[in-house]
Amino acid sequence: MAVNQAKPIKDLGEVRKLIKEHKRNDFIFAAVGMFVIASLTITLVILFLDLFFDGYPRFGIDFFTSYPSRKAIQAGILSAWVGSSLVLLVTFLVAVPLGIAAGVYLEEYAKKNWLSDLIEINVSNLAGVPSIIYGLLALGLFVYSFDLGQSILTAGLTLALLMLPIVIVSTREAIRAIPVHIREAAFAVGATKWQVVLNHVIPYSYGGILTGVIIGMARAIGETAPVITIGALTFIAFLPPSPVGAEIPFVNFDWLESGFTVLPIQMFNWISRPQYEFHVNAAAVGAVIIILTAIMNGFAIKLRYNVRKKIKW
Amino acid sequence: MKYSKFTAWGLGATLATAFTFTAPAQAAVDIIEIDGSSTVYPITEAIAEEFQKETGIKVTVGVSGTGGGFKKFCRGDTVISDASRPIKAKEIQKCEEAGISFIEIPVAFDALTVVVNPSNDWAKELSPEELKKMWEPAAQGKITNWNQVRPGFPDVPLKLYGPGADSGTFDYFTEAIIEESKAIRGDFTASEDDNILVQGVAGDKGGIGYFGLAYYEENKDKLTGVKIKNAQGEFIAPSLENAANGKYNPLSRPLFIYLNATKAAFDPKIKKFVEFYLKHAGKMSAEVGYVPFSDKEYAAILNHYKTLKTGTAFKKPAIGLSVHEILSLSAAN
Numbered sequence: 001m002a003v004n005q006a007k008p009i010k011d012l013g014e015v016r017k018l019i020k021e022h023k024r025n026d027f028i029f030a031a032v033g034m035f036v037i038a039s040l041t042i043t044l045v046i047l048f049l050d051l052f053f054d055g056y057p058r059f060g061i062d063f064f065t066s067y068p069s070r071k072a073i074q075a076g077i078l079s080a081w082v083g084s085s086l087v088l089l090v091t092f093l094v095a096v097p098l099g100i101a102a103g104v105y106l107e108e109y110a111k112k113n114w115l116s117d118l119i120e121i122n123v124s125n126l127a128g129v130p131s132i133i134y135g136l137l138a139l140g141l142f143v144y145s146f147d148l149g150q151s152i153l154t155a156g157l158t159l160a161l162l163m164l165p166i167v168i169v170s171t172r173e174a175i176r177a178i179p180v181h182i183r184e185a186a187f188a189v190g191a192t193k194w195q196v197v198l199n200h201v202i203p204y205s206y207g208g209i210l211t212g213v214i215i216g217m218a219r220a221i222g223e224t225a226p227v228i229t230i231g232a233l234t235f236i237a238f239l240p241p242s243p244v245g246a247e248i249p250f251v252n253f254d255w256l257e258s259g260f261t262v263l264p265i266q267m268f269n270w271i272s273r274p275q276y277e278f279h280v281n282a283a284a285v286g287a288v289i290i291i292l293t294a295i296m297n298g299f300a301i302k303l304r305y306n307v308r309k310k311i312k313w
Numbered sequence: 314m315k316y317s318k319f320t321a322w323g324l325g326a327t328l329a330t331a332f333t334f335t336a337p338a339q340a341a342v343d344i345i346e347i348d349g350s351s352t353v354y355p356i357t358e359a360i361a362e363e364f365q366k367e368t369g370i371k372v373t374v375g376v377s378g379t380g381g382g383f384k385k386f387c388r389g390d391t392v393i394s395d396a397s398r399p400i401k402a403k404e405i406q407k408c409e410e411a412g413i414s415f416i417e418i419p420v421a422f423d424a425l426t427v428v429v430n431p432s433n434d435w436a437k438e439l440s441p442e443e444l445k446k447m448w449e450p451a452a453q454g455k456i457t458n459w460n461q462v463r464p465g466f467p468d469v470p471l472k473l474y475g476p477g478a479d480s481g482t483f484d485y486f487t488e489a490i491i492e493e494s495k496a497i498r499g500d501f502t503a504s505e506d507d508n509i510l511v512q513g514v515a516g517d518k519g520g521i522g523y524f525g526l527a528y529y530e531e532n533k534d535k536l537t538g539v540k541i542k543n544a545q546g547e548f549i550a551p552s553l554e555n556a557a558n559g560k561y562n563p564l565s566r567p568l569f570i571y572l573n574a575t576k577a578a579f580d581p582k583i584k585k586f587v588e589f590y591l592k593h594a595g596k597m598s599a600e601v602g603y604v605p606f607s608d609k610e611y612a613a614i615l616n617h618y619k620t621l622k623t624g625t626a627f628k629k630p631a632i633g634l635s636v637h638e639i640l641s642l643s644a645a646n
Binding site for chain 1: 344346348351354355357358359361362365371372373374375376377385390506507508525527528530531532597600601602
């Protein structure tokens with residue numbers, strides 16, 4: 001601004017030249033951006049299609065309704081996808097409430113001092129810790145100290161630990177993005193702090209929180225190392241007890257204590273087999289994991305879109 | 314549930330009789346839990362699958378590796394442990410500390426196969442001494458060309474591919490060839506995934522590697538299996554027959570399952586499972602690419618199991634033992 005005032009532009013041609021120059025820069029930046037996105041997308045699509053076509057012969061109802069088998073063509077992922085779903089259910093139920101609560105607390109209630117700074121740095125660091133470390137922690141803490149065994153509960157809690165930092169960080173980011181005047185307006189009409197948090201802060205940051213939750217879940221579904229470390233099985237040809245029973249009280253929690261396997265472990269096992277037919281199975285599981293992740297992401301984007309449409313500032 | 318049963322029995326009976334009533338209930342397992350070696354896994358998986366179909370008794374199998382499996386086994390978490398090598402003194406100590414004794418059951422042979430690239434037309438036959446020359450720690454940085462291995466071999470860079478240090482295959486190879494467990498040169502391409510080794514040797518004219526026979530059998534079109542000189546001085550090709558009749562030595566190694574001796578002695582489900590295992594191990598191991606013992610040998614192993622003789626036959630490392638040698642060593646302990 002100061003420069004413009006000091007040296008007013010007289011020549012219209014000069015102004016046009018300047019505009020042209022900036023438009024060209026704009027275009028170059030957009031082109032570079034497009035190129036980066038396109039190369040990433042194309043890589044992903046090629047990888048996915050390669051997996052998909054390698055695994056294509058195995059896609060069918062049987063693959064999803066059969067247990068592991070020594071015969072590649074009869075082997076399926078029933079115990080694996082049920083196991084993955086139940087583990088992720090536990091992860092979701094633990095990590096999401098805890099993560100949002102922690103994020104809201106740190107952002108809205110915690111005093112800004114060295115302690116909260118320390119916590120903030122640690123939470124951010126935790127998001128980048130290799131997953132095997134979480135596995136080792138969980139083996140010592142959940143399996144041995146708390147004696148929870150090599151169960152669905154242990155795996156769910158382990159992956160919840162893995163996911164927590166992601167949810168906390170994204171919750172805080174989302175809360176920070178809410179304009180200050182919304183908050184001030186709410187306080188101005190006499191809302192208490194809790195009312196502001198519950199009726200304004202959380203609903204408005206919903207979209208950002210959801211993104212964090214989905215990124216966390218997508219990471220959790222593909223994790224192998226921590227789940228193997230805590231002792232997930234590879235061959236299991238029965239399902240955990242059903243969470244829903246026919247008798248009162250209609251729900252039971254025996255399934256939490258059950259042994260289990262998950263999708264990435266089946267993939268890992270099959271890809272390391274000598275026989276080519278097992279590699280086909282591995283490709284099929286890989287495609288299933290990617291499709292599941294894509295469905296979860298799509299669901300989240302749709303939810304976020306619906307929520308944002310309702311917010312009228 | 315267990316506690317209320319215990320107190321109910323305890324009310325009507327003396328403590329001693331209550332103990333006898335509850336002890337079998339505690340010993341009986343609902344699910345037969347197995348863990349351990351990824352090499353033995355395909356055999357155990359096959360048996361577990363058939364056993365569960367036939368009897369309805371639930372079996373689970375994990376893959377923590379031989380060492381990881383023994384850790385769980387010696388904590389009492391599992392009742393059976395898959396192992397691609399004999400139990401080590403340290404592991405035996407851990408088991409003893411926990412009051413767990415074990416029965417060692419050999420289930421099949423795996424023939425370690427040395428492979429070279431198909432365009433390698435000079436090294437069709439190798440002796441253990443030549444393998445040692447290539448792989449021993451002293452070779453590091455020095456033996457880098459095929460013409461250093463044997464006079465007459467061409468001037469082609471030597472590229473080594475082998476399993477990583479966590480693998481039982483690696484342990485056995487070093488014991489059999491270098492004659493010192495875990496001693497190996499540091500400058501070779503290591504991978505825990507044998508398929509990576511297959512790709513490495515298949516794409517490298519000067520490549521040489523080793524892994525289980527099953528990986529060679531599946532990739533015969535991409536690799537050449539090297540004939541290895543045995544103790545009798547013959548060069549023997551790696552194959553199911555040669556490993557089964559004992560000619561392929563010193564690179565065929567026994568695979569084991571270890572049983573928790575207390576459970577194996579008293580639990581009817583475990584008994585049933587082990588008998589089922591030994592009855593079908595021959596057929597199943599061949600099906601998944603391992604070398605079965607003869608029916609006679611399986612019968613001898615079953616008898617060995619029934620004597621409930623605990624302990625290992627491998628107090629010191631032993632290479633190229635036959636089933637009967639293993640059993641007699643075990644009985645002598």
